[in-house]
Amino acid sequence: xxxxxxxxxxxxxxxxxxxxxxxxxxxxxxxxxxxxxxxxxxxxxxxxxxxxxxxxxxxxxxxxxxxxxxxxxxxxxxxxxxxxxxxxxxxxxxxxxxxxxxxxxxxxxxxxxxxxxxxxxx
Amino acid sequence: xxxxxxxxxxxxxxxxxxxxxxxxxxxxxxxxxxxxxxxxxxxxxxxxxxxxxxxxxxxxxxxxxxxxxxxxxxxxxxxxxxxxxxxxxxxxxxxxxxxxxxxxxxxxxxxxxxxxxxxxxxxxxxxxxxxxxxxxxxxxxxxxxxxxxxxxxxxxxxxxxxxxxxxxxxxxxxxxxxxxxxxxxxxxxxxxxxxxxxxxxxxxxxxxxxxxxxxxxxxxxxxxxxxxxxxxxxxxxxxxxxxxxxxxxxxxxxxxxxxxxxxxxxxxxxxx
Numbered sequence: 001x002x003x004x005x006x007x008x009x010x011x012x013x014x015x016x017x018x019x020x021x022x023x024x025x026x027x028x029x030x031x032x033x034x035x036x037x038x039x040x041x042x043x044x045x046x047x048x049x050x051x052x053x054x055x056x057x058x059x060x061x062x063x064x065x066x067x068x069x070x071x072x073x074x075x076x077x078x079x080x081x082x083x084x085x086x087x088x089x090x091x092x093x094x095x096x097x098x099x100x101x102x103x104x105x106x107x108x109x110x111x112x113x114x115x116x117x118x119x120x121x122x
Numbered sequence: 123x124x125x126x127x128x129x130x131x132x133x134x135x136x137x138x139x140x141x142x143x144x145x146x147x148x149x150x151x152x153x154x155x156x157x158x159x160x161x162x163x164x165x166x167x168x169x170x171x172x173x174x175x176x177x178x179x180x181x182x183x184x185x186x187x188x189x190x191x192x193x194x195x196x197x198x199x200x201x202x203x204x205x206x207x208x209x210x211x212x213x214x215x216x217x218x219x220x221x222x223x224x225x226x227x228x229x230x231x232x233x234x235x236x237x238x239x240x241x242x243x244x245x246x247x248x249x250x251x252x253x254x255x256x257x258x259x260x261x262x263x264x265x266x267x268x269x270x271x272x273x274x275x276x277x278x279x280x281x282x283x284x285x286x287x288x289x290x291x292x293x294x295x296x297x298x299x300x301x302x303x304x305x306x307x308x309x310x311x312x313x314x315x316x317x318x319x320x321x322x323x324x325x326x327x328x329x330x331x332x333x334x335x336x337x338x339x340x341x342x343x344x345x346x347x348x349x350x351x352x353x354x355x356x357x358x359x360x361x362x363x364x365x366x367x368x369x370x371x372x373x374x375x376x377x378x379x380x381x382x383x384x385x386x387x388x389x390x391x392x393x394x
Contacts, residue, residue: 012231012247019223084250086342104342106254109220 002120003045005030007038007052007064008082013105017051017082020109024116035059039067042074049119054083054094062097069098078119082107221349224252225356232364236371241364242274245334248357250276253350254343255320255336257313259283262324262332262365263297270297270332277338284315296321297330302354308345313337322354324362331362 004027008014018029030045032038034056041047050068054061061081068074078100083090086104094102101115231244242260249255257277261270261284270293272283289298293316296303303321310319318335325331334357 010247010251011234012227012244013251015231016224016227016252019227020220084254084256084340086340105251105340106343109223110216 001026001028002048003028003030004116004120005032005038005041005045005047005050005052007032007035007050007056007061009033009053009056013053013082017107017112020107020112021051021116023109023113024120027116027120035061035064035067038064042068042077047074047077048121049116050077050079051082051116052079054081054085054090062094065094065097065099080115080119082112221352224349225352228252228353228356229360232360236368238365238368238372241361241368245357245361245365246274246276248353248361249334249336253336253346253353254340255338256340257338258318258334258336260324260332260334260365261286261293263288263330270294273332278313282315283335286316291316293318293321293333293335296323296333299323300325300328300330302358304346308339311338320354322358324365325358326362326366331366334361 002024004021004024006014006017006021006029008017008031014031014033018031021027021029030041030047032041035052036059038050038052039059050064052061052064061083065079065081068077068079079098080101080103081094081099082103082105083094084105085091091102091104100119103112103115228248231248232241235241235244245260249258255276259272259275259278259280262273263270268288270286270288272280272285274280275283284293286293286297288294292303300323302323303318305317305319308319315335315337318337319339320334320336322334322336323330324333
């Protein structure tokens with residue numbers, strides 16, 4: 001059963017993403033409200049994929065990506081950035097830090113599910 | 123007649139008879155030859171007739187098979203078309219499903235709290251994340267002044283947002299008429315607080331309590347889709363009731379606390 005960590009400060013978006021991911025067979029959603037909360041969840045749960053926002057309080061998504069990539073235990077977990085920042089330079093920066101994919105909001109559910117499926121272990 | 127003459131005439135007779143017999147035999151042989159030839163011809167014709175019949179059978183069968191192939195091809199095309207229809211219907215249903223999920227989440231979140239500031243935060247979240255607006259404001263009508271005042275903004279400060287009298291300009295007209303406004307050009311870069319690209323009335327039935335004014339969309343948002351218009355409709359109704367009821371609740375809570383404190387004060391008799 002793949003565990004998907006959704007890191008998002010907006011409850012509306014958390015609920016919407018969780019709703020969408022329910023359609024990924026056998027998946028389980030773990031929710032985190034910011035980067036620090038996400039690191040806590042990573043230390044206590046086995047995570048197969050991270051969906052993270054960029055603009056979050058306490059610790060933003062880019063900082064989370066760099067910390068995950070520098071940690072030997074989590075460095076191979078795929079990360080998809082889901083953000084309102086739609087400029088090309090934002091995307092380049094996120095991918096350069098180590099994010100695997102970049103999805104600007106407002107999200108298209110089918111696109112999100114397709115992307116999630118492509119990064120989950122077969 | 124002497125004896126020799128008689129013998130000679132009988133010999134001649136015999137010879138003539140013999141010649142006739144010979145001729146007859148020759149004729150029979152010729153007839154036989156002719157009949158043999160006819161028999162050969164007939165058997166050849168018969169053999170040929172058998173092939174033709176077989177060819178005819180094969181031709182009929184080919185025609186039948188061709189007919190069958192044609193009908194199968196037509197059925198295949200029909201099924202293919204049905205498949206295409208089903209696929210496009212599936213996409214439509216999927217899209218509708220996603221739209222309903224968006225509307226459900228937005229509605230659920232709007233009615234999940236009675237805290238006024240939290241409701242405003244949820245309205246902001248919906249407009250940013252689900253609609254894709256970058257710069258916008260929520261204006262509510264102040265019943266005392268009959269003027270709309272900004273209560274929260276995104277991408278701009280509260281002081282940048284306008285105060286508008288009902289009936290004045292685009293925003294005031296939306297509040298007065300209760301009809302949404304969408305500018306022709308959604309990509310306008312010039313910021314004019316009185317000229318939003320979208321203005322949505324917040325209505326409880328026909329009573330307008332305020333408006334949402336959008337000035338700029340996110341860079342990746344080119345235009346509005348069907349679900350966006352549904353979300354605008356949802357915001358017009360559900361956000362209005364959520365804002366109104368939470369504001370009433372917050373005010374009544376505050377009043378209740380004040381009255382309770384006052385009653386507590388009255389209960390406490392001064393000690394002399």
